[in-house]
Amino acid sequence: MIxxxxxxxxxxxxxxxxxxxxxxxxxxxxxxxxxxxxWRTDLLEMEEIRREKNTVSDEIGKLxxxxxxxxxxxxxMQKVSAREKEIKKKVDESRAAINQELLLLPNIPxxxxxxxxxxxxxxxxxxxxxxxxLPHWEAGKILNILDFEKAAVLSGSQFPLLCGDGALLERALxxxxxxxxxxxxxxxxxxxPYLVREETMIGTGKFPKFSEESYMTVKDGLCLIPTAEVPLxxxxxxxxxxxxxxxxxxxxFTSCFRREAGSHGLDTKGLIRNHxxxxxxxxxxxxxxxxxxxxxQLLAESEEILKLLQLPYRVLELGSDDMGFAAAKTYDLxxxxxxxxxxxxxxxxxxxxxxQARRINARYRSPEGDILFVHTLNSSGLAVGRIFAAIVENFxxxxxxxxxxxxxxxxxxxxxxxxxxxxxx
RNA sequence: GGAGGGAUGGCCGAGCGGUUUAAGGCGACGGUUUCGAAAACCGUUGUGUCCUCACGGGCACCGUAGGUUCGAAUCCUACUCCCUCCGCCA
Numbered sequence: 001m002i003x004x005x006x007x008x009x010x011x012x013x014x015x016x017x018x019x020x021x022x023x024x025x026x027x028x029x030x031x032x033x034x035x036x037x038x039w040r041t042d043l044l045e046m047e048e049i050r051r052e053k054n055t056v057s058d059e060i061g062k063l064x065x066x067x068x069x070x071x072x073x074x075x076x077m078q079k080v081s082a083r084e085k086e087i088k089k090k091v092d093e094s095r096a097a098i099n100q101e102l103l104l105l106p107n108i109p110x111x112x113x114x115x116x117x118x119x120x121x122x123x124x125x126x127x128x129x130x131x132x133x134l135p136h137w138e139a140g141k142i143l144n145i146l147d148f149e150k151a152a153v154l155s156g157s158q159f160p161l162l163c164g165d166g167a168l169l170e171r172a173l174x175x176x177x178x179x180x181x182x183x184x185x186x187x188x189x190x191x192x193p194y195l196v197r198e199e200t201m202i203g204t205g206k207f208p209k210f211s212e213e214s215y216m217t218v219k220d221g222l223c224l225i226p227t228a229e230v231p232l233x234x235x236x237x238x239x240x241x242x243x244x245x246x247x248x249x250x251x252x253f254t255s256c257f258r259r260e261a262g263s264h265g266l267d268t269k270g271l272i273r274n275h276x277x278x279x280x281x282x283x284x285x286x287x288x289x290x291x292x293x294x295x296x297q298l299l300a301e302s303e304e305i306l307k308l309l310q311l312p313y314r315v316l317e318l319g320s321d322d323m324g325f326a327a328a329k330t331y332d333l334x335x336x337x338x339x340x341x342x343x344x345x346x347x348x349x350x351x352x353x354x355x356q357a358r359r360i361n362a363r364y365r366s367p368e369g370d371i372l373f374v375h376t377l378n379s380s381g382l383a384v385g386r387i388f389a390a391i392v393e394n395f396x397x398x399x400x401x402x403x404x405x406x407x408x409x410x411x412x413x414x415x416x417x418x419x420x421x422x423x424x425x
Numbered sequence: 426g427g428a429g430g431g432a433u434g435g436c437c438g439a440g441c442g443g444u445u446u447a448a449g450g451c452g453a454c455g456g457u458u459u460c461g462a463a464a465a466c467c468g469u470u471g472u473g474u475c476c477u478c479a480c481g482g483g484c485a486c487c488g489u490a491g492g493u494u495c496g497a498a499u500c501c502u503a504c505u506c507c508c509u510c511c512g513c514c515a
Contacts, residue, residue: 043475047484054484057496061443070495077495240435240472371472 001358002105004098007032017108020115020320025105032101039094046087053080103202104209107355109320110329116319117332123303124312126336131398135339136389137270140166142400143392144421146271157268158260158275160385165418169391169404170278172411173384174253177280177305181381185301187251187282192231194254195222200234203360205326205352212261215275224257228281229378236285236362240371243364247294248285251381253278271385272344278384284377287364288354291375295351298379299331302347305382308407311390312336314343328353335386339393346386349379399423 007014011033015026056077063070140146145166151159162170181187201207201223206214215224225231232250241248256279260266267273282301286294299315306313318330327350334343354373357363362374395403402418409416 040475043484047475050484053495058443060495064443074495081495 001102001355002108003354003358004032004036004102008036014108018106020109020113021106021323022321023106028101028105032098035094035098035101039091039098042087042091042094046084046091049080049084049087053077053084056080100208103359106325107205107323107328107352109323110351110353113318113320113323113329115321117322118317118319120315120317120331122312122314124306124310124336126312127338127394129338129396129398133338133393133396134400135270136337136392139339139392139396139400139402140270142420143402143418145169145392145418148270155275158273160271160274160276162388165412165415166388168412169408169418170384170388172408173387174278174280176308176408176411177381177384178251178253180305180308181251181280181282181301184304185249185251185282187249190228190232190235190250190252192225192228192252192254194225194257195220196225196230196234197221198223200230203234203237204230204356205324205359206230209325213259215257215259225254226258227256227279227378227380228252228254229283232281232283233285233356233376233378234360236357236374237360239362241285241362241364241374243287243366246285246287246364246374247290248283250283250285251280252283253280253384255279271389274385277386280381280384282379282381285362286375286377287366288372288375291351291353291377294375295329295331295349295377298377299333299349302333302349302379302381305387306333306335306346309387309391309405310407311387311394311405313346324348324350326350326352326355328355333380333382335390335394337390337393339396344386344390346382346390347380350377352376352378 002014007029011029015024015029018025018029056073060070060073060077063073134142137146137148143165145162145164147161147163148159151161154161178189182189195217198207198221201211201214206226207223214226216222217224231254232252235250236248255276257276260273260275263273271277282298284291284294284298303313303315313333313335316332316334318327318332323330330348330350332345333347333349335346336342337344353375356376357373362376363371364374365371391405391408392402395405397403397417400420401423404412404416404418
């Protein structure tokens, strides 16, 4: 949530910054300013009325204790009280309207963010193949580790079903990623709930604007999480932390659920765009001075997984027109898929600054005693299904076997490759 | 799902509709004392928001949201969460 004080002081600057996202929000901002002015005028009147009410009611109390008659004052106060009710209604309504508008405004892009994505660097070697590498869904079918037909019977299109060594590979990836982040990068592992309240979704910025994206339960109105970022960031809701408790580093494996409304027909094959997928997510809660540095570190921690798995990837700095709703600055990691001959996003690493912290009221106390909003950062570390696909493609052999990257072998019962069932005796 | 009990400041814990600007205690911080410390004593001790250049002042907040009343931590309604018991259950 954007600070309303910024809108009061510098609305044209805010409008210009948000325009970098490719959206003209000047009408919305002007609307908020008008509502805010009306709200403050009414608030002033309401508080004046309350002050009067408080003092007179006090006097009535004194008179009554003395056994004196206060009926005249009471009669007068009935009118004042009625007026208070009216104005309170107005105040509440404009306050709610302002809040509703603020919740729909995306975060302001960081000053360093420009239009258009930039490739910062490429890492790892794109291997040469003397055969045609199959896309992972074709290889996966031959290897009998992926079965989208069966998944479709159960759940409809765009759901994954892994079997045999496929399921083992997915499990191995999850454990491997978690171990690296926990043991090497100092994260606290969390296993959060998959179903959360709407307020929890609002807290990270997924609601109210993108509610179409999420699955909700009919009877209880709970939302299936689209990413573990949602429960992890909300862990510090309504807290005032001390500065030396920061940074908090949370890592979680969860399945993620997305309706992908509006992207029907995109990436219909394979593990790239499913309604359900697995992800290891990293969340950092930092103080305001540290978040920039933490963002770079978080990126490095996510990259580490790709390096250890020996997958070729590139690092993108996202342009202002391509960033998510809550992010002020975002790096994407894209891995090369030789079967699809495409770069595919496997991690999105964002600094949200205080945008989410305002929504969840998460603060810390500085040594000087000031109470400040925390900064929240999140990164995939990494998207498991897409890494599964990347391994099946990058480590494919001409016999359509899949070599297991060395770092993963101990998580795969020491196995060195996944073999075609028709070649196994 | 059923029957009860509960939610008050950082923590514990009082609180008859009007001397409560939320008692008292603990903790924390500052001071006195001391060579230093402990103890004792004295003082301070939440959050938000609005007005003001500022000094300062107002208003709100006792789980949440409504209601009754001149006046609500206190009475009423709904909801959330926690505890106890019963039922069901991986």
